[in-house]
Amino acid sequence: NAGVMQNPRHLVRRRGQEARLRCSPMKGHSHVYWYRQLPEEGLKFMVYLQKENIIDESGMPKERFSAEFPKEGPSILRIQQVVRGDSAAYFCASSPPRGNQETQYFGPGTRLLVL
Amino acid sequence: RKEVEQDPGPFNVPEGATVAFNCTYSNSASQSFFWYRQDCRKEPKLLMSVYSSGNEDGRFTAQLNRASQYISLLIRDSKLSDSATYLCVVSASGNTPLVFGKGTRLSVIA
Numbered sequence: 001n002a003g004v005m006q007n008p009r010h011l012v013r014r015r016g017q018e019a020r021l022r023c024s025p026m027k028g029h030s031h032v033y034w035y036r037q038l039p040e041e042g043l044k045f046m047v048y049l050q051k052e053n054i055i056d057e058s059g060m061p062k063e064r065f066s067a068e069f070p071k072e073g074p075s076i077l078r079i080q081q082v083v084r085g086d087s088a089a090y091f092c093a094s095s096p097p098r099g100n101q102e103t104q105y106f107g108p109g110t111r112l113l114v115l
Numbered sequence: 116r117k118e119v120e121q122d123p124g125p126f127n128v129p130e131g132a133t134v135a136f137n138c139t140y141s142n143s144a145s146q147s148f149f150w151y152r153q154d155c156r157k158e159p160k161l162l163m164s165v166y167s168s169g170n171e172d173g174r175f176t177a178q179l180n181r182a183s184q185y186i187s188l189l190i191r192d193s194k195l196s197d198s199a200t201y202l203c204v205v206s207a208s209g210n211t212p213l214v215f216g217k218g219t220r221l222s223v224i225a
Contacts, residue, residue: 045212
C-alpha cells in the first residue's frame with residue numbers, strides 16, 4: 001500500500017510565477033490536509049479538504065493561495081505570483097474517513113524555493 | 116501564548132541515557148495528543164499517540180496531564196538512531212487539523 005505521494009519533491013520558481021503542488025493520499029483515505037513548514041519553524045496548518053469540498057481553509061493566506069481535491073486525481077495546492085516568503089516545505093497528510101480518525105500520515109513534502 | 120510550546124533544545128545526550136521532553140498546550144478543548152518524529156529534511160512520522168492513562172512503546176513512554184495541559188515523552192536507553200526533532204502535536208478531535216509545536220531537537224552522541 002503506497003503511502004502519501006507528493007510531487008514534485010523540489011520546485012524552483014522565480015518571483016511572480018505560479019507553483020502547483022500535488023498530493024495523492026493513501027489508498028482509501030478521503031481526507032487531505034496541507035501544512036507549511038517555514039525554515040526553522042514548526043508545521044502550520046493551511047487547509048483541510050475532502051473530495052470536492054474544502055472543509056477548513058482557516059490557515060490559508062487569503063490571496064494567491066488556493067487548494068482543491070477533485071473527484072478524480074490528486075489534491076492540488078496552487079500558489080500564484082510566488083514571492084520569496086513562500087519558500088518553504090509543503091507537506092500533505094491524509095487520513096481515513098472514520099475509524100482510526102486521529103492518525104494523519106504525511107507525504108515526503110515539496111520543497112519550494114522562490115528565487 | 117503559543118498553542119503548543121516545547122523547549123527547542125538541542126538536547127545532546129550520550130548513548131544509553133534517558134531523556135525527557137515536555138510540552139504544554141493552551142487549548143483546553145484539545146482531545147487528541149501525539150508525538151511525531153521528524154528527521155532532517157524529512158516528513159513528520161507518528162511516534163505515538165498519548166493517552167491520559169499513559170502509554171509505553173518499547174523504550175518510549177508518553178504521559179498526558181489534562182489538568183496541567185502538559186504532555187511528556189521519555190526515551191530510555193537512547194540510541195544514535197533516536198537523533199531527530201520530536202514534535203508535540205495536539206488536535207481538537209478526530210479528523211481536525213493538527214497543531215504542532217516547533218519541536219525539540221535531540222542529538223544522541225556515541
